Amino acid sequence: MSLRAKLLWIALLVVFAGGLFYLRSLGRRIFFEPPLHSDESAKARLSAAVLQPGAGPNETAVLFFPALGARKLVAESRPVKWAPGAADRVRQVLLALAEGPHQHLGHPLAASTDVRAVFLTLEGTAYVDLSGDLLSGISPGIETESLAVYSIVNSITTNIPSVKRVKILIQGQEVDTLEGHADLTDSIVPDPTLIQSGP
Amino acid sequence: MLSLTKSLQSSWRKLLLSLALLGGLALLLWPARTLRSDNFVFYFPNSRHVVPLEVIENTKYLPLLQVLNLVGRLNGLQEKRNTLKVGFGSAQIQLRADDPKIRVDKKMTTLSAPIRISNGKWMVPVDFLTMVLPMLTGQGAEYQAGMNRIFLGDVKPGSFTLRMEPLNSGARLTFQFTDKVTVRTASVNGKWVMFLGDHPIEPLEQSFHFHNPYIADVRFDDQDGLPKLIITPSAGGLNFYPVLAEGGKVLRAEVLKPPPSPQTPAPSTQTPATAAAPGAPAPASGVTKEGPATPPGPPLPVVALDAGHGGDDTGARSRDGVTEKDLVAQLVARVRQALLATQKYRIVLTRPGDVNATFEQRAVAANVAAAAYFLTFHAGDLGGGSPRVAVYTYQPPGQSLPSPGGEARPIFVPWNQVQETHLEQSRQLAQTLQQQFAIIAGVTADMPTAAPVRTLRSVNAPAVAIEIGSFSPDNDAGPLTDPSFQLHLSAVVAEVLAALQGGGA
Numbered sequence: 001m002s003l004r005a006k007l008l009w010i011a012l013l014v015v016f017a018g019g020l021f022y023l024r025s026l027g028r029r030i031f032f033e034p035p036l037h038s039d040e041s042a043k044a045r046l047s048a049a050v051l052q053p054g055a056g057p058n059e060t061a062v063l064f065f066p067a068l069g070a071r072k073l074v075a076e077s078r079p080v081k082w083a084p085g086a087a088d089r090v091r092q093v094l095l096a097l098a099e100g101p102h103q104h105l106g107h108p109l110a111a112s113t114d115v116r117a118v119f120l121t122l123e124g125t126a127y128v129d130l131s132g133d134l135l136s137g138i139s140p141g142i143e144t145e146s147l148a149v150y151s152i153v154n155s156i157t158t159n160i161p162s163v164k165r166v167k168i169l170i171q172g173q174e175v176d177t178l179e180g181h182a183d184l185t186d187s188i189v190p191d192p193t194l195i196q197s198g199p
Numbered sequence: 200m201l202s203l204t205k206s207l208q209s210s211w212r213k214l215l216l217s218l219a220l221l222g223g224l225a226l227l228l229w230p231a232r233t234l235r236s237d238n239f240v241f242y243f244p245n246s247r248h249v250v251p252l253e254v255i256e257n258t259k260y261l262p263l264l265q266v267l268n269l270v271g272r273l274n275g276l277q278e279k280r281n282t283l284k285v286g287f288g289s290a291q292i293q294l295r296a297d298d299p300k301i302r303v304d305k306k307m308t309t310l311s312a313p314i315r316i317s318n319g320k321w322m323v324p325v326d327f328l329t330m331v332l333p334m335l336t337g338q339g340a341e342y343q344a345g346m347n348r349i350f351l352g353d354v355k356p357g358s359f360t361l362r363m364e365p366l367n368s369g370a371r372l373t374f375q376f377t378d379k380v381t382v383r384t385a386s387v388n389g390k391w392v393m394f395l396g397d398h399p400i401e402p403l404e405q406s407f408h409f410h411n412p413y414i415a416d417v418r419f420d421d422q423d424g425l426p427k428l429i430i431t432p433s434a435g436g437l438n439f440y441p442v443l444a445e446g447g448k449v450l451r452a453e454v455l456k457p458p459p460s461p462q463t464p465a466p467s468t469q470t471p472a473t474a475a476a477p478g479a480p481a482p483a484s485g486v487t488k489e490g491p492a493t494p495p496g497p498p499l500p501v502v503a504l505d506a507g508h509g510g511d512d513t514g515a516r517s518r519d520g521v522t523e524k525d526l527v528a529q530l531v532a533r534v535r536q537a538l539l540a541t542q543k544y545r546i547v548l549t550r551p552g553d554v555n556a557t558f559e560q561r562a563v564a565a566n567v568a569a570a571a572y573f574l575t576f577h578a579g580d581l582g583g584g585s586p587r588v589a590v591y592t593y594q595p596p597g598q599s600l601p602s603p604g605g606e607a608r609p610i611f612v613p614w615n616q617v618q619e620t621h622l623e624q625s626r627q628l629a630q631t632l633q634q635q636f637a638i639i640a641g642v643t644a645d646m647p648t649a650a651p652v653r654t655l656r657s658v659n660a661p662a663v664a665i666e667i668g669s670f671s672p673d674n675d676a677g678p679l680t681d682p683s684f685q686l687h688l689s690a691v692v693a694e695v696l697a698a699l700q701g702g703g704a
Contacts, residue, residue: 068582071589071648139671140515140523141579142591142664146650165597176558176653180507180514181577183653185615186596 063096064154064195066106066147072196073151074105087118089160090126094118097155106144108151110137116172124164125187126156132171135179145182150191157190165189238422239325240348241269242356242399247424249551252347253322258312259347260322263294268511270336270351283321287335294321301327303334343401348421356401361417363409369437369455370413372430376400379447384439385545387498391430391439393450400426413437413454424551430454502544502696503565505575505654506531507664510555515579517676526670526679527576528553533685534574537693543700544571562657566617572628572696573662575654578679581668585678587643588636588688591664592625593618593656594649617659624661631699632663635691642684665692 061080064073078096082089098109114131121127138148153166167187169175175184239252239261248269253260267273267287274286285292293302299310301323308331312324323331328349329342341350350356357378364371381396406418415431430439432454441452506527508514514523535546547568549561556564565573581587595616612620629647636644652664667679667688678684 068580070582071645139580141581141668141670142577142650142652142666143582143589143668144580146594146652149651180512181579181652181654183596183651183656185653185656188596188651191594 061093061096061159062155063093063101064151064158065097065101065103066108066144066151067196068106068143068147070196071143071147071194073147073154073194074101074103074196076101076103076105086160086162087120087126090118090120090128090156090163091115093155093159094128094130094152097152106147106151107137108148109134112136120163124162125167126160126163126165127167127169128152128156129169129172134170138179140179140181142181145178147194149178149182149184149188150194153188154190154192154195237347240421240424241266242348242350242354244352244354247399247552248554249422249424252325253317255315255317255322256312259325260312260315260317261325261327263314263321263323263327265320266323266327266332267335270332270338290335292331292335294323296321299324301331303331306334308334341401346401346405348399348401350399350401354399356399358401358403360403361407363407363411363414365411366453366455369453370409370411372414372417372450372452372454374428374450374452376448376450380443380450381447382441382443382450383539384441385499386439387545389432389435391432391441391452393428393430393441393452395426395428398426413456499543499545500571500700501547501565501568502538503547503549503568503570503573503658503660504531504535504538505549505561505565505573507575507577507654509550509553512555514577515670516672517670517674517679518672519675519677521670521676521680523578523670524553526578526667526676529680530576530667530685530688533689534576534692537686537689538696541693541697541700543697558653559657561654562617562659565662566657566659570658570660572699573655573658573660574692575652575662575664577664577666578670578676579666579668580671580674581645581666583669584643585669585674586641586681586684587645587668588633589645589666589668590629590633590636590647591650591652591655591666592622592629592647593662594651595619596651614657617657618655618662621659621661625655625663628661628695628699629663631695632665632692635695636688639684639687639691642687 059080059082061078061082063076063078065076066072067074080092080096083092094109094113094115098111098113098115100107100111109130110133112131112133114133115128116131117127117129119127119129138144149168152168156166157163165187168178168184170184177184237252237254237259239250239259241248241250250261250265250269263283264273264276264285267285271288274288275284276286277284281296283292283294290304291302294300294314296316297313299313301308301310301314310324310330311326314324315322328340332351333340336351338352341354341356342348357376357380359374359376362373362375364373376395378398380398380400383394383396385392385394400419400421402419404419406416408416412433415433418429418431420427420429430452432439436457438455438457439452440455441450443450506524508522508524508527510524512524514527516522531548535548538544538546545568547564547570549564550556581589618625626647633644633647636642647663650664655662655664668674670676670679
């Protein structure tokens with residue numbers, strides 16, 4: 001056997017052994033080791049981190065809540081410690097909206113609403129995926145649904161300027177309307193004319 | 200080498216061209232499985248429903264689940280790839296795609312054609328209605344083979360006979376009905392349409408053809424759930440005089456050539472045949488001295504009325520248990536009556552009864568009818584007291600298209616942005632309606648505003664949403680179901696639209 005053939009055989013053996021080792025470790029990872037972090041736990045950790053104080057400098061969040069009789073959105077301020085990421089800030093705004101207003105105003109989100117996911121695109125669209133519990137807090141109607149939608153959209157875009165429009169998903173799905181009235185098929189730009197000026 | 204490559208490329212091109220041609224021919228000659236669509240009308244003692252019908256390989260098919268939902272309540276549904284199990288009342292129905300057999304509990308029935316799945320819907324041949332449905336409902340069903348209507352339960356449809364007599368300068372049609380009818384006449388696209396009221400009718404013949412210089416044919420139609428006669432004249436410029444007689448059981452309609460006078464008689468106002476007193480004598484030979492009842496002319500513009508909810512979609516619910524769909528159905532019926540009384544519009548309803556209809560289907564219904572105006576009715580929580588009325592125009596989710604008055608109007612408008620080209624006219628309509636609503640005593644009318652109302656998005660006409668309130672689980676619906684409030688509201692809508700059509704109310 002020539003030297004060249006011997007070297008070739010050695011190289012082939014090394015490659016074969018390396019392949020076997022890789023397959024073994026892959027098999028262990030797939031069949032025996034539990035996943036390091038499930039989606040649920042990651043989401044829970046994210047929500048917890050977002051709500052924890054000390055994540056950023058002290059600032060104020062402006063939230064808009066529906067005033068049904070006046071057909072307007074009324075602003076309320078909240079001290080907030082913003083999370084560093086824009087997506088986490090969107091989540092913060094939504095969770096604060098779900099907590100409800102301090103004045104006698106409407107609830108745009110039911111208190112039990114879960115923020116399932118938030119995605120941001122480079123073009124400034126925020127995709128917010130809310131749980132179906134959202135609907136339990138809204139009485140069906142043009143006015144109630146419209147104000148609820150713009151309460152979400154105006155609150156997010158006011159507090160996170162990089163977000164220009166909001167697309168609302170429910171239970172991970174695109175839906176036609178909130179409860180049969182307000183159009184959710186497209187992403188929505190804020191409507192500043194709905195904001196009540198003055199006291 | 201180069202010549203070989205060129206030759207190969209040329210062969211490939213020829214092969215591709217041949218394949219494309221073959222594909223095109225195959226598509227052209229492939230037998231169409233679904234030939235056409237139509238409607239099937241279910242008449243119940245107190246209601247009627249229209250169900251889309253499909254003709255597949257020359258057999259009429261109905262959507263199974265929609266039919267079962269009409270006649271009863273589904274208890275469960277189990278669908279596998281080619282089989283379906285449905286719990287209906289206490290019965291279990293089992294069927295298989297492409298198989299004519301259907302099992303109800305332990306009894307097997309063979310239908311005239313195999314069961315199909317079309318566009319994801321389980322379709323059964325129409326003889327399901329006579330062979331299986333009576334087993335499920337225990338109710339009687341009256342169905343004439345070949346017809347697109349069935350009478351379920353204690354429904355006794357009327358019928359009629361027709362006689363045509365030639366006259367000196369026209370022709371006379373005499374309809375003899377088994378039951379009393381009311382008649383409202385309209386002219387549509389050069390034809391005369393006589394709506395026969397609400398009583399169900401099962402005609403002996405669906406259509407009658409004549410070799411006559413004045414009348415070409417008479418056709419019975421109830422595809423939208425409204426029984427009517429459609430009369431096609433053989434020529435244009437004829438006058439039509441319908442008169443009810445014998446207590447509403449005889450309808451005489453004369454089609455006459457206008458008198459050869461140099462002066463054309465001024466057309467009189469449209470007088471519906473119902474205006475004739477019951478028992479009024481048939482028009483004598485001197486009938487031509489009267490003005491024509493409904494001269495065929497350009498068709499009246501259309502108003503599309505949309506009940507915001509229907510079928511399974513009940514909408515909001517009040518504290519005393521009234522559903523939004525029932526409330527808006529009442530309101531739409533009243534507005535329809537008020538608008539018809541102005542004789543300035545034809546009406547298209549986007550829901551032919553208490554049925555499910557998608558947003559797109561409702562927009563299509565209005566757009567196909569080339570509606571001049573579109574009104575959708577809702578009830579919701581408006582805050583504050585009751586009754587209250589709010590009028591909305593469409594608010595686009597993003598940057599809106601330029602209005603028709605703008606400098607650049609696109610030639611093609613995306614379906615989901617059609618309403619954006621009518622926003623200015625819609626705003627004017629909303630403004631006018633709000634001003635008039637505000638005049639109604641005891642009613643609070645909010646200033647018109649824009650809202651992302653999904654129903655309006657694809658409507659190709661000035662369109663507004665009218666929401667009455669407050670209608671919510673915290674309020675009773677009493678002030679909104681009050682006939683006086685509804686009549687006032689309907690009258691205002693009719694007045695505003697009549698004024699827009701010209702001449703004022």
